[in-house]
Amino acid sequence: MRAIQITEFGGPEVLGLAELPEPVPGPGEILVEVSRAGVNYADTHQAENSYLAAASLPLVPGAEVVGRTPEGRRVVALLTSGGYAEKALALAAMAWDVPETVDDLTALGMVVQGASAWLLLRRSVHLEPGESVVVHAAAGGVGSLAVQLAKAWGAGRVIATASSKEKRDLALELGADAVVDPAEPDLKAALIEANEGRRVDVVLEMTGGTVTDQSLLALAPFGRLAFYGMASRQAPQPVQPGTLLARSTTIAGMWLAHVFHLPGDVMRTALDELFALVAEGRLRVIPGGEYGLGEARRAHEELRARRTTGKLLIDPSR
Structure with a gap:
């Protein structure tokens, strides 16, 4: 599969396109065929190993994806890494079903940015x-x-x-x-x-x-x-x-x-409330631009230069 792989820490220049083996889910994991991956400021910290959680190499960046499982479930998922790829692994407990009425942009906008707000x-x-x-x-x-x-x-x-x-x-x-x-x-x-x-x-x-x-x-x-x-x-x-x-x-x-140290599924509570506000027309995600997988470096450059607004996406199909 095509993916972005980091083999040395640094700025946007370390994001390189690579061909990697498809990931194989282990116990408690699900495979997601990625429709879109979200780009977050934390990804730029992960690339230079300055994030709150230390990273190790080699690394496929990306902490959030939306897509479908082999069984056809449409989910949005949080990952420790691996999102900038055609397929990704997620813990089953870190994936949430997405209504078909919610588009990819909105699903990804809510799982990190929306939940954070x-x-x-x-x-x-x-x-x-x-x-x-x-x-x-x-x-x-x-x-x-x-x-x-x-x-x-x-x-x-x-x-x-x-x-x-x-x-x-x-x-x-x-x-x-x-x-x-x-x-x-x-x-x-x-x-x-x-x-x-x-x-x-x-x-x-x-x-x-x-x-x-x-x-x-x-x-x-x-x-x-x-x-x-x-x-x-x-x-x-x-x-x-x-x-x-x-x-x-x-x-x-x-x-x-x-949030995952709190009792109950607080993320599910947050997403349900956020999706309800979306359905009521009281909340919307601002599109910030969509990049092909090979354009991940440019996405990081523009994000770090504060030239972007709203939610940035990566489309692994191109």
Whole structure:
């Protein structure tokens, strides 16, 4: 089968097209004929071995696929690796049936980005109706869905940040009440101004560096910041626990992998709720571009350069 294989760690240049043996499922695994694979920012970290979970070589990247099993089940699945290929193995417990009315783009958009936005708002910050929410990188996969979910769940005011006018316009189209350029010299003041002069209640942040620092300073008493990535690859300033007392603020971290430590099938609960919102027309995945398998390197280049919006897909058939 055709697949992308990494034999040395590095940037997008290490993604090479290869012919590999078809994978054979072991106990508790299923084989998926991949219709589409999702591209996530975490994949770029995996390629350079800077992700939270260490990788080993050789490696077929890709943590999410949608497709069919040999028995004809249509599933979306999360993987530790192996998604950028014509066929992939998934643990049966990490694959969920997808309604035929849900297209590949939406299925893949929900299993990582949608579930992440769901967890951030439901579990990490416990959003209350009427609260203000700042969504950084609001035109990205998680951000674009978080804007819509925050509005659907009764946020009082949603403030979106994005790096270009086109991306900010998209955030407004998705329901944001105000938009901010994250490159503002005084981002704290810009966020407060966008919230009509009030400090903000909730921040969803995945950029790192000064964006995190300034967002923390913009929090209202009992405000919460959920940190779920570091796209800039620049660490924020260290936070001393004592400084959190100044405004009774909370910092949460969220890594989707930890959802599987929770009792019950929380992912199934999240996907059911997300698919229901899709069916109601209240939630949609923004297409970010589709690449052939041999174009995986370009997909990573564009993602790392922040030239993309929405959900990126790889089509293994080309």
